Amino acid sequence: QMQLVESGGGVVQPGGSLRLSCAASGFTFSTYAMYWVRQTPGKGLEWVAVISYDGSYEKFADSVKGRFSISRDNSKNTMYLQMNSLRVEDTAVYYCVSRIVVTGGFDYWGQGTLVTVSS
């Protein structure tokens, strides 16, 4: 059964850094692009970043460009989101997401990990 499990969330001060991990299982991780989506408490969904199946392509939302980086280790079935220069407005639940149908919607979501940026 396909599963995505995020970890690494927590409380950090503005300007700090945090690295999120997403451990995948139940599918051939190395053949699929992966995504991060976040949701501010009580608010809507915001796509954050995408990485191609082999890590050769990545793209970021304007709101995090230059501060966040994305990577993956296909030997460990794990994706990462390195978040630097964190701001209060980055406070959100961060979801790891995959898309099995290449031309389809985001069909598999992890349970999310909460990142709180506060002094």
Added chain:
Amino acid sequence: DIQMTQSPSSLSASVGDRVTITCRASQDITRYLAWYQQKPGKVPKLLIYAASTLQSGVPSRFSGSGSGTEFTLVISSLQPEDVATYYCQRHNSAPYAFGQGTKLEIK
């Protein structure tokens, strides 16, 4: 970047009602439009992709239509378990913008 705008932001309807939610894209996205349902405290769930393709396991009372810049999600007969927030999203290429959401409640 392409912006996605949903209407209404919230609505209240009775069990058995036909409910329609609209999503507009600021530019032509052909049919690359997905709909998600998020129940309180739960993870978003994909309902429809490619504007009208029902995800496996989704009840047939949900349907989607549209192309270009205007899309609709229809619930043909509202059920109590459909209480949720619904989001649209363009899914062809980055940035994968979401709409702001439509909160659906039972009257």
